[in-house]
Amino acid sequence: MQTNIVSEGGGSRLATVLLMVATVLVGLMAGLFFAFDVSVMPGLARGDERTYVTAMQNINAVIDGNALFGTVFVVALLAAAASAAVELRGGRRGVAVWVGAAVVLYLVVLVITFTVNIPLNNELAAAGDAATMADFSIVDRFKGTWVAVNVVRTVCSTAALVALVRALVLYGRATRR
DSSP states (O other): OOSSOBOTTSOBHHHHHHHHHHHHHHHHHHHHHHHIIIIIHHHHHTSOHHHHHHHHHHHHHHHHTOHHHHHHHHHHHHHHHHHHHHHHHTTOHHHHHHHHHHHHHHHHHHHHIIIIIHHHHHHHHHTOOGGGOOOOHHHHHHHHHHHHHHHHHHHHHHHHHHHHHHHHHHHHHHHHO
16 A cells, blocks of 8 residues: 555645644644733733732643643644655655754754743642742742743744745645646
């Protein structure tokens, strides 16, 4: 059974699906990070520290327990990496380079998430119930770092999305021939 079925125009269905899935999933993640930058975090910063801690603990708990979020977060990278490999194997080097750039940029997002954001989220969770907290010094430490690195995640995931869109354009040109 052939897995790389050629579709109309010289591309493969697998290549098309992988590139489209990677683009959509990276776009969803870029949008999530952007939403935190422009609405969630500024909105929480307007409230008091107790509300901030409670809201972030709740948001983090929902994200941690959300299989759909975890799937999108990880499959975005897997689809992009698989797409780069399929494009390279299919002789579409220009497409593969752009998808490869997206993979590297999205890997930066993952590294930041696992080395900075998640440890900060865990530290905030370990602070306990905001209703009984007396020391809110954790909020300033959390806000300063978490917000700054989320901007970096937004920039990197958006740049990855741009690279994938460029790859889609090149793929479309290459497969029309």
